[in-house]
Amino acid sequence: xxxxxxxxxxxxxxxxxxxxxxxxxxxxxxxxxxxxxxxxxxxxxxxxxxxxxxxxxxxxxxxxxxxxxxxxxxxx
Amino acid sequence: xxxxxxxxxxxxxxxxxxxxxxxxxxxxxxxxxxxxxxxxxxxxxxxxxxxxxxxxxxxxxxxxxxxxxxxxxxxxxxxxxxxxxxxxxxxxxxxxxxxxxxxxxxxxxxxxxxxxxxxxxxxxxxxxxxxxxxxxxxxxxxxxxxxxxxxxxxxxxxxxxxxxxxxxxxxxxxxxxxxxxxxxxxxxxxxxxxxxxxxxxxxxxxxxxxxxxxxxxxxxxxxxxxx
Numbered sequence: 001x002x003x004x005x006x007x008x009x010x011x012x013x014x015x016x017x018x019x020x021x022x023x024x025x026x027x028x029x030x031x032x033x034x035x036x037x038x039x040x041x042x043x044x045x046x047x048x049x050x051x052x053x054x055x056x057x058x059x060x061x062x063x064x065x066x067x068x069x070x071x072x073x074x075x076x
Numbered sequence: 077x078x079x080x081x082x083x084x085x086x087x088x089x090x091x092x093x094x095x096x097x098x099x100x101x102x103x104x105x106x107x108x109x110x111x112x113x114x115x116x117x118x119x120x121x122x123x124x125x126x127x128x129x130x131x132x133x134x135x136x137x138x139x140x141x142x143x144x145x146x147x148x149x150x151x152x153x154x155x156x157x158x159x160x161x162x163x164x165x166x167x168x169x170x171x172x173x174x175x176x177x178x179x180x181x182x183x184x185x186x187x188x189x190x191x192x193x194x195x196x197x198x199x200x201x202x203x204x205x206x207x208x209x210x211x212x213x214x215x216x217x218x219x220x221x222x223x224x225x226x227x228x229x230x231x232x233x234x235x236x237x238x239x240x241x242x243x244x245x246x247x248x249x250x251x252x253x254x255x256x257x258x259x260x261x262x263x264x265x266x267x268x269x270x271x272x273x274x275x276x277x278x279x280x281x282x283x284x285x286x287x288x289x290x291x292x293x294x295x296x297x298x299x300x301x302x303x
Contacts, residue, residue, distance in 0.1 A: 014225060015251070017181045062142075065135055065171065067178040068225060 009039035082119035090127030102291035126163030137167030158202035166268030177226035183251030201264040206293035213286035222270040224252040
């Protein structure tokens with residue numbers, strides 16, 4: 001089995017209201033100067049037979065929505 | 077014989093009962109459809125109602141869009157079956173690729189629950205043929221992820237082709253691009269909107285009866301009266 005990480009982030013032009021809310025909360029614990037964008041991190045245990053093309057397909061077809069999100073696939 | 081209109085239930089659907097009631101108020105037979113089935117039971121149109129589905133894990137509507145019944149809906153929509161998605165149903169239709177764009181967290185992260193004025197911008201779809209273009213209707217809106225977004229070229233295409241079916245009037249509740257509340261497919265057979273017309277069919281429980289028009293419109297479309 002191999003380990004693969006898929007990271008999904010809202011596209012830069014998409015308003016990330018969750019990230020904004022986290023950024024504002026940081027100021028409440030006295031930390032300023034940080035802007036947060038919030039995404040998703042998936043850890044996949046994959047059989048050796050699963051090729052990169054399949055990994056990119058599942059990332060683009062299911063784990064991310066290409067309308068609003070970008071993603072990266074990394075074998076670790 | 078009255079038209080048979082399917083109403084899908086997913087794990088977590090809340091508004092299937094009201095959607096079925098709206099179908100009956102319109103004069104059709106409501107046929108319950110189950111998310112795990114591959115059988116559309118020969119219905120002539122389908123309503124994908126609101127609420128939640130599969131916990132809305134991953135993204136709202138993402139997992140439901142891959143449910144067995146949705147594979148049948150996507151195939152049938154390709155053959156011209158009228159499909160209406162309301163709220164979570166709209167999210168599911170976008171995730172299934174039947175409608176363009178995506179629904180994201182509301183501006184300011186507010187859950188918005190209020191009576192909302194909508195303008196019918198396209199009265200030539202299977203679900204809006206009973207309205208006149210420019211009609212304003214009052215229906216409830218209730219969601220946390222109703223902010224419609226689309227890529228700039230997609231948005232321009234929707235506007236140029238008149239595919240914005242409903243637009244928010246008197247205040248955009250969630251930051252949706254171009255005040256878009258609902259859109260239609262290129263052929264006008266598939267419509268999705270975030271507000272809830274099925275909750276506005278009886279003055280006992282809703283702010284108006286102006287939502288019923290979507291459900292009567294499709295009967296006209298099925299009869300060939302408005303398309």
